[in-house]
Amino acid sequence: MSNRIKAGIVGATGYTGVELLRLLAAHPNVDVCAVTSRSEAGIAVADYFPSLRGVYDLAFQTPDEAGLAQCDVVFFATPNGVAMKEAPALLAQGVRVVDLSADYRLQNIPVWEKWYGMAHASPETVARAVYGLSEMNRSSIAQAQLVANPGCYPTCVSLALLPLLKAGRLKENMPLIADCKSGVSGAGRKANVGTLFCEAGDNFKAYGVGGHRHLPEIKQTISGLQSNVAEGLVFVPHLTPMIRGMQATMYLHLHDGTDPHELLAGFYHNSPFVDIMPPGSTPETRSVRGANLCRISVQQAPQSNVWIVLSVIDNLVKGAAGQAVQNMNIMFGFNEEAGLNNAPLLP
Amino acid sequence: MSNRIKAGIVGATGYTGVELLRLLAAHPNVDVCAVTSRSEAGIAVADYFPSLRGVYDLAFQTPDEAGLAQCDVVFFATPNGVAMKEAPALLAQGVRVVDLSADYRLQNIPVWEKWYGMAHASPETVARAVYGLSEMNRSSIAQAQLVANPGCYPTCVSLALLPLLKAGRLKENMPLIADCKSGVSGAGRKANVGTLFCEAGDNFKAYGVGGHRHLPEIKQTISGLQSNVAEGLVFVPHLTPMIRGMQATMYLHLHDGTDPHELLAGFYHNSPFVDIMPPGSTPETRSVRGANLCRISVQQAPQSNVWIVLSVIDNLVKGAAGQAVQNMNIMFGFNEEAGLNNAPLLP
Amino acid sequence: MSNRIKAGIVGATGYTGVELLRLLAAHPNVDVCAVTSRSEAGIAVADYFPSLRGVYDLAFQTPDEAGLAQCDVVFFATPNGVAMKEAPALLAQGVRVVDLSADYRLQNIPVWEKWYGMAHASPETVARAVYGLSEMNRSSIAQAQLVANPGCYPTCVSLALLPLLKAGRLKENMPLIADCKSGVSGAGRKANVGTLFCEAGDNFKAYGVGGHRHLPEIKQTISGLQSNVAEGLVFVPHLTPMIRGMQATMYLHLHDGTDPHELLAGFYHNSPFVDIMPPGSTPETRSVRGANLCRISVQQAPQSNVWIVLSVIDNLVKGAAGQAVQNMNIMFGFNEEAGLNNAPLLP
Amino acid sequence: MSNRIKAGIVGATGYTGVELLRLLAAHPNVDVCAVTSRSEAGIAVADYFPSLRGVYDLAFQTPDEAGLAQCDVVFFATPNGVAMKEAPALLAQGVRVVDLSADYRLQNIPVWEKWYGMAHASPETVARAVYGLSEMNRSSIAQAQLVANPGCYPTCVSLALLPLLKAGRLKENMPLIADCKSGVSGAGRKANVGTLFCEAGDNFKAYGVGGHRHLPEIKQTISGLQSNVAEGLVFVPHLTPMIRGMQATMYLHLHDGTDPHELLAGFYHNSPFVDIMPPGSTPETRSVRGANLCRISVQQAPQSNVWIVLSVIDNLVKGAAGQAVQNMNIMFGFNEEAGLNNAPLLP
Structure with missing residues (x-):
C-alpha cells in the first residue's frame, strides 16, 4: 500500500x-x-x-x-x-x-x-x-x-464500560445510569436559537430526557457484550456552557469481587488514546481539549456499593x-x- | 412588632x-x-x-x-x-x-x-x-x-425530594442518585487557583466524589422524613462554567402507584418560590437567575422504571x-x- | 392622570x-x-x-x-x-x-x-x-x-460626551475616537451562525469597521450640540464574549482648561441613572448588569494630552x-x- | 551543530x-x-x-x-x-x-x-x-x-506598526492610539480575586489606564524605528472574558500617499507567522487560538482620514x-x- x-x-x-x-x-x-x-x-x-x-x-x-x-x-x-x-x-x-x-x-x-x-x-x-x-x-x-x-455520547460512555462488559462484570437487570454533559459544539454549526451564545451561555440544563438518539446506540454496544444489562440503561444528556468537551458520570452495580480499575487499566494498557487515571482522580474536560483522548477514572461511592465511573473526551476529537x-x-x-x-x- | x-x-x-x-x-x-x-x-x-x-x-x-x-x-x-x-x-x-x-x-x-x-x-x-x-x-x-x-446542594436536592419522602414514596434500601452541577460562585469569592477564569472556564468536572460536606446534610433531611432511604444516597457534585446556577438530576425508585408530579404539585401549591413544571419539562438554571426560585420537573426514564427528577436554583439566592x-x-x-x-x- | x-x-x-x-x-x-x-x-x-x-x-x-x-x-x-x-x-x-x-x-x-x-x-x-x-x-x-x-452604542457614547459637547469643550476638527465593545445580546435573539455560543464564545473581534448604523445616530447627537466635532468621529464596535454589557473607551481632545470630570459630575448631579465615578476609576460592565445605569469615568492618558473617557451600560437596560x-x-x-x-x- | x-x-x-x-x-x-x-x-x-x-x-x-x-x-x-x-x-x-x-x-x-x-x-x-x-x-x-x-501587548501592537515605522509613514507628533483587549490568561496562573471566574466572567473593563508596563516597551520599539512618533502613543488595555486571545484596534495618522496594506503585505511576504488579511477583513482572536500567528488587517475609517489597524494573536503563543x-x-x-x-x- x-x-x-x-x-x-x-x-x-x-x-x-x-x-x-x-x-x-x-x-x-x-x-x-x-x-x-x-x-x-x-x-x-x-x-x-x-x-x-x-x-x-x-x-x-x-x-x-x-x-x-x-x-x-x-x-x-x-x-x-x-x-x-x-x-x-x-x-x-x-x-x-x-x-x-x-x-x-x-x-x-x-x-x-x-x-x-x-x-x-x-x-x-x-x-x-x-x-x-x-x-x-x-x-x-x-x-x-x-x-x-x-456518536460522541456513545464513545464517552462505551469506552468506560467496554472492559467491564467484556468481562461480564455488570450486574444484570440493575439500573445503569449515565449522566452525561456536553459542550455546545455537539449541537453543530447551524443557525439555531437554542445554541446562541445568549441562550446556551451561563446556563445549564438537561435535554432529551424523554429519549435521545444515542440511547439505542449505547444499548446496541452493551447488548453485544453482556446480556441483560442494556435494559437497565438510563441516559440523560445535559448541555453545559463550554465549547468543546463531554463528561459522563456513570453509576454502576458490579458483581462482587470486581476491581474495575484493574480491569480498565489492563484492557487499555496498549491503547494510546485511553488514559485510565488513578482511582480517586476526577478527569476534567479541558485535560483532553483538542486531543484524541478519553480519560477515565473509577471509584466507589462513599458509604455505598455503587461504583462511580467518570469519563471525559473532546466531543469533536x-x-x-x-x-x-x-x-x-x-x-x-x-x-x-x-x-x-x-x-x-x-x- | x-x-x-x-x-x-x-x-x-x-x-x-x-x-x-x-x-x-x-x-x-x-x-x-x-x-x-x-x-x-x-x-x-x-x-x-x-x-x-x-x-x-x-x-x-x-x-x-x-x-x-x-x-x-x-x-x-x-x-x-x-x-x-x-x-x-x-x-x-x-x-x-x-x-x-x-x-x-x-x-x-x-x-x-x-x-x-x-x-x-x-x-x-x-x-x-x-x-x-x-x-x-x-x-x-x-x-x-x-x-x-x-447549603445550596441540600436545598436543590431536598426541595425535590421533600414531598415524596413525606409521603413515604421512595423505595427503601435502593440507590438514590443525585448528580448535581454548580456554577462557580458556589466556591465563594476567595483567591484560589482552581476557580480562576482560566481554570474553571470552558471546563467541566466532577469534584468531591469521595465525600462532600453536603452529603451528611442531605442525609439528615432524608432520615428525618422517611426511614431506610438515606443509606442509598449517592451524591456527586460537578463544577460547570457558569457564574450562578445549580442543577440536580436525580434518579429515584418509587413505590408502585406513585404519581410524583401530582405529589409535588400538591405539596407546593401554596409555596410561591417552588415551581413544579409540567412533566417532560426541563428546567434550566437561567430561568431562576437572580431569583428566589426552585423549579422542578419529574418524569419516568424511557424504557425504565427509574424516575428522573430535575431541579434548578440560583445557588446564591x-x-x-x-x-x-x-x-x-x-x-x-x-x-x-x-x-x-x-x-x-x-x- | x-x-x-x-x-x-x-x-x-x-x-x-x-x-x-x-x-x-x-x-x-x-x-x-x-x-x-x-x-x-x-x-x-x-x-x-x-x-x-x-x-x-x-x-x-x-x-x-x-x-x-x-x-x-x-x-x-x-x-x-x-x-x-x-x-x-x-x-x-x-x-x-x-x-x-x-x-x-x-x-x-x-x-x-x-x-x-x-x-x-x-x-x-x-x-x-x-x-x-x-x-x-x-x-x-x-x-x-x-x-x-x-441605540445602545449611541446611549453609551453620547451620555459621556453630552456635558462636554453642551459646554463646547471638544476641540473642533480633531479625531474623536469611540472604541466600543458589546455583549452578544446586542445582536438579538434570532437564529444566526455568527452569534452561536461556539462562534461568539471565547472570541473577540471588531465588526462593522467600514460603517455601522449607529455612526450617523451618534453624529446627529453630536452635531446638535457642538459644531465641527461630529466630522472627526471614528466609531469601531467590537463583539465580546459576554451576554449583557457594553463598554466604550473614548479618546478625546479637549480645549485647554477643561475639567471634564467636574463638568460631567455637575451635569449629572441630579440624574439618578448616570454615575460619574472618581477620576482614575475603571467602570466595569458587571457593575451595571441588569440595572438602568450608565457609569462613566474620565482621566488623562499618561504622558499625553489625550483624554480617556470610559463608559459602561447594560445594553439591554x-x-x-x-x-x-x-x-x-x-x-x-x-x-x-x-x-x-x-x-x-x-x- | x-x-x-x-x-x-x-x-x-x-x-x-x-x-x-x-x-x-x-x-x-x-x-x-x-x-x-x-x-x-x-x-x-x-x-x-x-x-x-x-x-x-x-x-x-x-x-x-x-x-x-x-x-x-x-x-x-x-x-x-x-x-x-x-x-x-x-x-x-x-x-x-x-x-x-x-x-x-x-x-x-x-x-x-x-x-x-x-x-x-x-x-x-x-x-x-x-x-x-x-x-x-x-x-x-x-x-x-x-x-x-x-510582552504580549507589545507583540500584538508592534508587529502591526513595524512596516509602517520602518518606512517612516506615521505622522509625527500625532496621537497613535492602541486600544487593546486581552483574554484572562494574560494575568497568569496565580491565586487572585480579580481573575476568578466569577469576577472576570461575563464582564468587560479597561485596566491600567493610568499606566501599564507595556507602554515603555512599545515606546522603545517605536522610537528605535521612527522619530517623534512614540510620544503620541496612547495605550489602553482591557480585560475580556475569554481564556486566550489578544486583539488591538489601532488608530493611526499616516503620511499622505501611504498604502499601508501594501506595505504590510510586502514586509511580511516571507514571514510564516504573520498573516496580512485583505483590507476590510476583521481578524478574530479564535482564528489564531493555539497557534503562533499574528493576523492583521488595515482599512481607513469611514468618512475620516484615520487609519484603523486590527491585529490579533494568541497571547500565550x-x-x-x-x-x-x-x-x-x-x-x-x-x-x-x-x-x-x-x-x-x-x-
Missing part, C-alpha cells in the same frame, strides 16, 4: 468538518484533495474558516465536481440522511468511507428508522458497516471498507473527527497515532 | 454577602445598619462593590465597632467556624440570627466535627437551631431565634441569600415574598 | 421584549395588557420565557387581536421597519409610543434610508419623534407622544428596555425611577 | 510554562530535560498538568537539582525579577537563554526600574539581550545568547511561548517553523 493517500470530505462546513481539516493538515500520510459543500461551492476553505488561512488552498466544490471517486477515503461530515444516499456509489467504486453521521451506526434498521424519523436509503449496506469504536473493533475496522463512526482519523489509520495500516499526537490545549 | 427592622451582616465581602446586600436593598421592611469585615474595615461598601454605588452609604466595620447587638437580625455570611463562636453572644442579647454558613446545620455534633474538621465551639446551641429549608420548616422557623440556612431573607420574613411575620419578588434575569 | 396605565408590547419575543416584560412586572404604575407576536400567537408568555412562569398570565396575540389601541402606551420591540408602518395608526388614536427600533431615530430621512436600506414608510411622522436619550431631552420627552429610543421605561416614566409624569431601582446583579 | 538540543524551563507551573511544554513536546529538535519549580519540586509534571499525562515523564525539580547548566537552552517562564538574578550564571556557562519575563526587555535601566518597582540585579547584562520580536530582529536573534521575549520557541529556532538555526506549524483550534 502506498504510504500516502488522498482524502475527501463531504460536508465540511460544520464543526466536525473543520476539525477533520485541522487534524488532516498535520497528518503525515494524507492529502486532502476534495472538500464538498453544496451551499458554499466556490468559496475557498481559507475564506470560510479563517483559522485555516495559509493551511489549505482548496475551495469547496459541489459533490459532482469534486471527483470523490478518485479519493482513497471519503469522510462524511454531513447531517444524518446524506451518507446513506451517497456512500454506496463510492463504495461500489472501491473508495473507503468513514461516516461521521449516524446513518450506519445501528444494525437494526427499524430501530434506526424510528429514532431518526426517516426511511433508510441503503439498508443493504448497513450490515457491511463496522462500528468504529476503535478500541472495541480494531481488527474488524482494519478490514472494513465502511466505518460508522460512533475522540467523539468525532479524531476517532474518524484514528479509524482511517487503522483501515490503511498507518501508525494508529499518526496525525493525532498533539498534546491537549490547556488552558 | 414594628414593621421595620434593623439588620446586620457579618462577613459581607463574599458572594453571599453582596447578594444579601442586593436583596435587602429592595426589602420594604429592612434597614441594613451594620456590615462587618475585619479585613476591609473602613472601606465603603460602595467602593468595594461598585455595583452598590448609590445604593448603600455604609462602610465595613470591625465586629466590635458595628453594634450588632442593636440589630433585630444578624446574618452570618462568614466562612464555616465563625458563627459558632460569635452567634451565641448575640442570641443571648435577644438578637435573631440567620447563619448562612454550615455551623448549625447538622444536629449530630460528632458528624459535624468529622466533616468540617474542627471542634464545634457552641455545641449546646446547635439544638436550638432550626434548619432553614423554608418550605419544610415554616412553622418552626417562625418561632426560631436561630436559623441554620441550608434560593441556595443562600434569598432563602436567608425568606427565613427572616418568616421569623418576623413579614410577607414571605417581601423583597423577593423580582423576576429572573434572562438572558 | 390616572396613576395606573395599560401598556402593550409589539414583538416581545426578543431580548428587549423579555427585558421590558421583566422590568414592567416590577413597575408600580403599569399593567401589561397586550403582548404581540405574529409567529408565536397563542403561546403563553410563561411557556415561551420560562423565567416569567408565575409572573405573567398573558399569551402572545396577533397584532389584530391585541387591542393595542386600548393601551395608554405601546412599546415597539420589533426589528427595524415595523414601527414605521404600525405606529402611525396608534398615534392617530391617541396612544403614546416608545419605539425601541431605529425607525424614528434619525431626523434626516435620506440618511436613514441609506443606512437602513429601505424606504421610510412614515417620513412625515419622523419630525414628531423625540429622541429618547432621557438625560438630554427630558423636557421634550415629557411632552412627546412618540419617543425614538436610542439603559441601552434599550430600561431607558424605554425611563422615557415612559417621564412621558406619564411618574417618578423617573419607578420600576427601575433594583440594584445590579453581581456576580 | 547537533540537530537535537536539550532544553530546560525555569518556573514551568504557570500558563506560559505549560504552553512551552505543549509546544516543545511536538518539536522535532528539542528534548525537555529539566523543569524547575521551587514550590512543586518532586511533583510529576503529568500530575500537575493532567493535560500532559502520557506526554512527559519529568518531575519538577528545584533549580539546584535540575542541572540547567547542562542544557543548550533555558527558558525563564518566571515572574519578573527572577531571570535577572539567575540567567547571568547560565550565560557564563555558555547556555543560551530565552527570558519570557520582562527582565531584559527595556534597555533603559532607570525606566525599567521605575516601571517594575525594583532594582535591576544584572544591569550589565541588559545590553547583551536582543529584543525577541522575531520578525524585527531575526538576524540579531540568530547571533544572540540572550533573548528578551517581548505568539504573545509568549510560541514566539519563544520561534526565537529558539532562529538562535539554533532550526527551521523557523519547527514545532509551530499546527493549525489553530476552532471552534
